[in-house]
Amino acid sequence: MKNRNNNIIYNKTFFENDVLKVAPNLLGKYLAINTDKIQNKYKITEVEAYRGEEDSACHASKGRTERCEIMYSSGGHIYVYLIYGMYWMLNIVTGRTGNPQAVLIRGLEGLDGPGKITRKLGIDKSYYGENLLVSNRIWLENQNENAEYITGKRIGIDYAGEYWKNKHWRFILNVK
DNA sequence: AGCAAGATCGGT
DNA sequence: CCGATCTTGCTG
Numbered sequence: 001m002k003n004r005n006n007n008i009i010y011n012k013t014f015f016e017n018d019v020l021k022v023a024p025n026l027l028g029k030y031l032a033i034n035t036d037k038i039q040n041k042y043k044i045t046e047v048e049a050y051r052g053e054e055d056s057a058c059h060a061s062k063g064r065t066e067r068c069e070i071m072y073s074s075g076g077h078i079y080v081y082l083i084y085g086m087y088w089m090l091n092i093v094t095g096r097t098g099n100p101q102a103v104l105i106r107g108l109e110g111l112d113g114p115g116k117i118t119r120k121l122g123i124d125k126s127y128y129g130e131n132l133l134v135s136n137r138i139w140l141e142n143q144n145e146n147a148e149y150i151t152g153k154r155i156g157i158d159y160a161g162e163y164w165k166n167k168h169w170r171f172i173l174n175v176k
Numbered sequence: 177a178g179c180a181a182g183a184t185c186g187g188t
Numbered sequence: 189c190c191g192a193t194c195t196t197g198c199t200g
Contacts, residue, residue, distance in 0.1 A: 048183070057183070067196060085193030087184050104183055115184045156183050 003034065004139055012133060015075025019094040019101035020169070022075070023049040026092070026103060027173040028147030032139050033121050041141060042121075046107030048154045049169040050091075052100055057160035060100035070129050071100035078130040078138065080123060087115030088124050092132065106155070106170070148174035 015022060030041040050058040050071075059068040059081070070079045071093055079091035079102045091102040106114050118124070123138075132139050151168040158165055 050183075059183080062197080065197065081183090082193095082195055083182060084184055085182090085195065089183060091183085106183085113185075154183070159182085 004032075004136060005141075012074065012076060015092070015094055015132070016096050017075070017094065019049045019051045019103060022092075022094040023047045023103045023169070024147075024149055024171045026105075026140075027149050027171055028144030030141040030143055031105070031108060032141050033123075033137065035122060035137050037122050038120075042108035042111060043143070043173075044105060044107070045109050045173040046105075046112070047171050048104040048106055049171075050102050050104065051169070055160075056164045057154060057157040058100065058102075068100065071102050072098055073129075075101075076131055076133045078127050078132065080118075080125055080128045082125070083115075088118035089114050090118050090121075090123050090127070107172070150174060 014025070026044050026047050029044050031044055032041045033039065052058060053060050053063060055061060060071050064072060067081055068079070070077050073093055074097045075094040077093040079093050080088055083089055090105045092105065093102050095101040104114060105117060108117055111117055111120055127138065130138060149171050152170045152172065153166060153168060154170050
């Protein structure tokens, strides 16, 4: 797994679907990272969907800002931001241009927690805007086509209000 | 220019 | 439960 291989690169269409379709489809797929520090693949086990300006938990709920601008780009780009002054959050932009959506990567196999993931993989602001479709240091590889999963409420968004905070937009891979 | 809040984590 | 830690976006 030193480089991108031709068989298992996702096409643009995969990421341009609605976030509520893409998010569960990421479960069981592999996140590949290839830098001088780390070369590995990790099965994606837990994700959360953030969907559009109407979603008050979504960073785009206040409209375009410098931070969330990348969410308005086409699916397949990487959205990274710093939270609590300490932890980088890794997101995959979904949907078509002008439609702000993203999937937060919360868990990888043997590595639970969005902050721990980026710390382990060395992901920081330099990944902002990276494109999974062409990048040579981060990409996705296909494995399970139809992974089974359960859903739950999104974590850490109590500020979003009852309606949005109660949506079951967290997707967790079923462990057999 | 100042300030409050935050898609977290680890230790009490 | 609480503190760490600092960028961002909003207010004035």
